[in-house]
Amino acid sequence: xxxxxxxxxxxxxxxxxxxxxxxxxxxxxxxxxxxxxxxxxxxxxxxxxxxxxxxxxxxxxxxxxxxxxxxxxxxxxxxxxxxxxxxxxxxxxxxxxxxxxxxxxxxxxxxxxxxxxxxxxxxxxxxxxxxxxxxxxxxxxxxxxxxxxxxxxxxxxxxxxxxxxxxxxxxxxxxxxxxxxxxxxxxxxxxxxxxxxxxxxxxxxxxxxxxxxxxxxxxxxxxxxxxxxxxxxxxxxxxxxxxxxxxxxxxxxxxxxxxxxxxxxxxxxxxxxxxxxxxxxxxxxxxxxxxxxxxxxxxxxxxxxxxxxxxxxxxxxxxxxxxxxxxxxxxxxxxxxxxxxxxxxxxxxxxxxxxxxxxxxxxxxxxxxxxxxxxxxxxxxxxxxxxxxxxxxxxxxxxxxxxxxxxxxxxxxxxxxxxxxxxxxxx
Ligand code: SF4
Numbered sequence: 001x002x003x004x005x006x007x008x009x010x011x012x013x014x015x016x017x018x019x020x021x022x023x024x025x026x027x028x029x030x031x032x033x034x035x036x037x038x039x040x041x042x043x044x045x046x047x048x049x050x051x052x053x054x055x056x057x058x059x060x061x062x063x064x065x066x067x068x069x070x071x072x073x074x075x076x077x078x079x080x081x082x083x084x085x086x087x088x089x090x091x092x093x094x095x096x097x098x099x100x101x102x103x104x105x106x107x108x109x110x111x112x113x114x115x116x117x118x119x120x121x122x123x124x125x126x127x128x129x130x131x132x133x134x135x136x137x138x139x140x141x142x143x144x145x146x147x148x149x150x151x152x153x154x155x156x157x158x159x160x161x162x163x164x165x166x167x168x169x170x171x172x173x174x175x176x177x178x179x180x181x182x183x184x185x186x187x188x189x190x191x192x193x194x195x196x197x198x199x200x201x202x203x204x205x206x207x208x209x210x211x212x213x214x215x216x217x218x219x220x221x222x223x224x225x226x227x228x229x230x231x232x233x234x235x236x237x238x239x240x241x242x243x244x245x246x247x248x249x250x251x252x253x254x255x256x257x258x259x260x261x262x263x264x265x266x267x268x269x270x271x272x273x274x275x276x277x278x279x280x281x282x283x284x285x286x287x288x289x290x291x292x293x294x295x296x297x298x299x300x301x302x303x304x305x306x307x308x309x310x311x312x313x314x315x316x317x318x319x320x321x322x323x324x325x326x327x328x329x330x331x332x333x334x335x336x337x338x339x340x341x342x343x344x345x346x347x348x349x350x351x352x353x354x355x356x357x358x359x360x361x362x363x364x365x366x367x368x369x370x371x372x373x374x375x376x377x378x379x380x381x382x383x384x385x386x387x388x389x390x391x392x393x394x395x396x397x398x399x400x401x402x403x404x405x406x407x408x409x410x411x412x413x414x415x416x417x418x419x420x421x422x423x424x425x426x427x
Pocket of ligand 1: 181379381
């Protein structure tokens, strides 16, 4: 089952609509300015402080992965010395996420409206849309031609890569350099594009700001809803490799993960990979977890960009972890020595577990590395690899031990570096 769904109560303003609940948008997709204006978009600019207070009171958190409070980030850019720059970040590096590309292709005016509002709140006169997807670029350029925003907006294209959407990589690329993370501090809000204080905001975050401005009476609900990309293994490996049984859905805050699995035909799943590759593997009890940053963090996971990959009983979590670690090792930007050696060592050790060749010393090293490596790279890639390992060991100890001395059939051929298992097509 592949499609676009809304689980928001009827009448609640969402980003996939206006659509009846459960309906799919037209194949043509997109929105023109007249449709967007008729739906309340590009409303007169609010007083910046009032809009910031609305965002803070509604508790909007960034949707790029870290879940940082949006109002805090906006205020930090506003208060930094210098003329600010605002960036709509549409480069989603997680292979299992499609929400940002979908929004740019189908809702470019919502993103541009959010960028206009972010500029008003931070005092910026210059904006930028940062992306790698060619259809998204065409949709954004079309929308820019009819966008009434009083803001100079550039489009900057990058190569797609896991780390290309990290905020310091975004700044480097816009400044003409490689799309690679840099050491922090300074953070972009202190010194970003051209040295100016810079807001790098995920495109879903900006689209939600625009919806909140158009519907302040529903600000809490808009801030709490999430776009989620749902995928998983399907009946055959070939289907899985082509993104079978995937969905993009908009769901209210707190929706249980089991509901999401059922929604996209993965009701038989018995475990889940959270946050794209960032939130780790989760087994027993995962079905009752709610879609909530804090609750998922408390469970040792992370919501990240809202991508969930469901595993079925016939799947082997060791094979999934091995493929995820191999992909992350291949995607390392090879700037930080600890990341190059750390992700490589994690991937190699997991591959030996998958082949049935690992001994107690190997699993001991995996335990140790998964505790020692987080936080030591310039970006979150190393943390993601370490969390995959930590959660595999914590939640599936019997499955790991079961590989002692012999590989399971599901692990045969595990560890392709291309992330094929996790890649989802844009619906
Ligand atoms: S942690 Fe890894 S991916 Fe991130 S900047 Fe350093 S080398 Fe690159």
